[in-house]
Amino acid sequence: xxxxxxxxxxxxxxxxxxxxxxxxxxxxxxxxxxxxxxxxxxxxxxxxxxxxxxxxxxxxxxxxxxxxxxxxxxxxxxxxxxxxxxxxxxxxxxxxxxxxxxxxxxxxxxxxxxxxxxxxxxxxxxxxxxxxxxxxxxxxxxxxxxxxxxxxxxxxxxxxxxxxxxxxxxxxxxxxxxxxxxxxxxxxxxxxxxxxxxxxxxxxxxxxxxxxxxxxxxxxxxxxxxxxxxxxxxxxxxxxxxxxxxxxxxxxxxxxxxxxxxxxxxxx
Amino acid sequence: xxxxxxxxxxxxxxxxxxxxxxxxxxxxxxxxxxxxxxxxxxxxxxxxxxxxxxxxxxxxxxxxxxxxxxxxxxxxxxxxxxxxxxxxxxxxxxxxxxxxxxxxxxxxxxxxxxxxxxxxxxxxxxxxxxxxxxxxxxxxxxxxxxxxxxxxxxxxxxxxxxxxxxxxxxxxxxxxxxxxxxxxxxxxxxxxxxxxxxxxxxxxxxxxxxxxxxxxxxxxxxxxxxxxxxxxxxxxxxxxxxxxxxxxxxxxxxxxxxxxxxxxxxxxxxxxxxxxxxxxxxxxxxxxxxxxxxxxxxxxxxxxxxxxxxxxxxxxxxxxxxxxxxxxx
Numbered sequence: 046x047x048x049x050x051x052x053x054x055x056x057x058x059x060x061x062x063x064x065x066x067x068x069x070x071x072x073x074x075x076x077x078x079x080x081x082x083x084x085x086x087x088x089x090x091x092x093x094x095x096x097x098x099x100x101x102x103x104x105x106x107x108x109x110x111x112x113x114x115x116x117x118x119x120x121x122x123x124x125x126x127x128x129x130x131x132x133x134x135x136x137x138x139x140x141x142x143x144x145x146x147x148x149x150x151x152x153x154x155x156x157x158x159x160x161x162x163x164x165x166x167x168x169x170x171x172x173x174x175x176x177x178x179x180x181x182x183x184x185x186x187x188x189x190x191x192x193x194x195x196x197x198x199x200x201x202x203x204x205x206x207x208x209x210x211x212x213x214x215x216x217x218x219x220x221x222x223x224x225x226x227x228x229x230x231x232x233x234x235x236x237x238x239x240x241x242x243x244x245x246x247x248x249x250x251x252x253x254x255x256x257x258x259x260x261x262x263x264x265x266x267x268x269x270x271x272x273x274x275x276x277x278x279x280x281x282x283x284x285x286x287x288x289x290x291x292x293x294x295x296x297x298x299x300x301x302x303x304x305x306x307x308x309x310x311x312x313x
Numbered sequence: 314x315x316x317x318x319x320x321x322x323x324x325x326x327x328x329x330x331x332x333x334x335x336x337x338x339x340x341x342x343x344x345x346x347x348x349x350x351x352x353x354x355x356x357x358x359x360x361x362x363x364x365x366x367x368x369x370x371x372x373x374x375x376x377x378x379x380x381x382x383x384x385x386x387x388x389x390x391x392x393x394x395x396x397x398x399x400x401x402x403x404x405x406x407x408x409x410x411x412x413x414x415x416x417x418x419x420x421x422x423x424x425x426x427x428x429x430x431x432x433x434x435x436x437x438x439x440x441x442x443x444x445x446x447x448x449x450x451x452x453x454x455x456x457x458x459x460x461x462x463x464x465x466x467x468x469x470x471x472x473x474x475x476x477x478x479x480x481x482x483x484x485x486x487x488x489x490x491x492x493x494x495x496x497x498x499x500x501x502x503x504x505x506x507x508x509x510x511x512x513x514x515x516x517x518x519x520x521x522x523x524x525x526x527x528x529x530x531x532x533x534x535x536x537x538x539x540x541x542x543x544x545x546x547x548x549x550x551x552x553x554x555x556x557x558x559x560x561x562x563x564x565x566x567x568x569x570x571x572x573x574x575x576x577x578x579x580x581x582x583x584x585x586x587x588x589x590x591x592x593x594x595x596x597x598x599x600x601x602x603x604x605x606x607x608x609x610x611x612x613x614x615x616x617x618x619x620x621x622x623x624x625x626x627x628x629x630x631x632x633x634x635x636x637x638x639x640x641x642x
Contacts, residue, residue, distance in 0.1 A: 207395045207396075207399035208401060211395055211399035211401070212401075212412070213365075213366075213385070213386040213387050214366075214387070215387075215412050215460070215461075215464065216387045216416045216417055217387055225415075225416075226401060229403040230402070230403055
């Protein structure tokens with residue numbers, strides 16, 4: 046017999062699983078308020094809000110944060126444009142080497158980050174490109190393209206090809222067809238892919254280590270900060286803000302894409 | 314008289330495949346023209362050539378006297394009803410229907426009026442607010458029709474538009490399409506593999522086989538006076554008689570065909586064995602074996618139906634024999 050209600054055992058198991066995943070995050074939040082700044086002591090000896098003020102006044106935090114936001118935004122934009130174009134080409138036309146290209150595009154996400162990082166570093170060295178903001182962006186774009194591409198290709202596959210022909214038939218030029226038919230049909234896929242790309246870039250450490258010069262992105266700043274036992278809760282404050290800032294767009298996107306399960310061009 | 318669509322020696326090859334091979338068509342203005350043939354015979358490619366989704370490898374296509382050479386689909390005064398309807402899933406019915414007008418830059422108010430008129434024309438008034446996913450197959454078909462007609466095309470192309478509908482709906486839509494075409498006076502070009510559909514709706518039918526047109530004519534001519542064995546077989550499921558029954562008439566090699574409904578069973582005629590029988594509603598279909606070649610007989614209600622394995626004789630009246638020039642090969 047199938048029942049819509051889960052058994053108590055299953056509920057408990059699910060609850061335990063979810064707590065295991067999410068309780069440590071709450072721990073991070075609590076340590077942001079602790080009065081002890083050299084080690085993580087449980088329970089916290091006292092609670093204070095002073096770390097928020099300290100964080101606010103630390104220029105290195107602001108630098109790292111703006112750098113990370115810039116890198117993630119530009120990598121995502123590059124990925125959205127190139128990933129969508131590539132997905133359109135692979136799913137809409139037949140050409141020599143099509144299979145090879147779709148494999149090559151996905152490869153960066155399958156490769157260990159350290160391999161991508163080392164190879165990019167050597168390539169930049171050989172080409173005599175100085176490490177800068179743009180080398181970080183290029184490194185991130187390699188794997189950001191993959192997630193956008195994967196999302197877009199899946200959506201293109203589910204979108205009936207005759208929609209494009211129908212639009213052309215009704216008088217629309219290629220650009221108008223893209224604007225009025227293709228974009229509305231792939232927009233949720235692009236939104237999802239873009240957010241994933243942004244999140245991937247925002248917390249990337251390994252590739253960044255190899256492609257950054259003197260700059261510190263936020264995750265690298267956090268890593269460095271943990272090694273230095275000074276004003277430790279500042280890291281927790283930053284972590285808390287990062288969680289809140291990344292959680293809001295994801296929540297927003299979740300509500301935006303809800304109820305768009307209907308497949309484009311499905312059914313007859 | 315102007316031709317709505319004219320093909321002059323048009324070919325469309327895909328690599329070594331000759332999808333359309335040296336085809337000439339002249340479709341008159343206001344005509345209901347059917348392109349009939351089995352799948353892969355080139356009929357849909359011909360339709361796509363008219364719409365502009367394909368360009369001919371050789372030959373010339375003109376639409377209302379103007380060459381269609383290099384004219385993209387969005388500049389042709391031709392609209393298509395697609396086989397899978399291709400309704401835009403993100404737009405509601407009203408926006409689907411008014412899409413062409415929106416692209417043409419017509420004001421929101423005017424296109425709303427025009428779209429509602431078009432929906433009324435296809436008997437779907439008040440459906441504007443629904444999404445295509447909330448409609449039945451027959452309703453989607455009507456929306457696709459309205460979306461094409463609202464642009465007042467000079468030629469309406471229909472690619473197997475009734476293929477996905479059930480039998481009853483299909484018969485109803487056949488009548489409605491015919492009625493609509495008469496009312497609007499637009500040239501309809503209709504692609505189908507269903508001979509019944511082509512014969513009942515079209516003013517003229519072109520029968521396709523292997524990328525070529527094998528016969529063009531009125532439905533009665535196609536049915537009663539097939540010029541080649543393929544048409545006799547495909548359109549009427551005629552029994553093409555074997556060579557030893559074929560005689561030479563006036564020195565020309567001919568092939569003879571006889572329609573299943575004209576075949577009689579009894580004591581006289583050629584000896585045959587009944588292979589199987591199947592009841593198909595108004596009549597019974599009897600499959601016969603005449604010493605190596607097959608024949609089909611349709612027996613009307615009331616006749617004695619033989620059972621499988623039974624021996625019998627087949628005959629037909631002389632006037633039911635139809636003679637065709639033998640194919641070249």
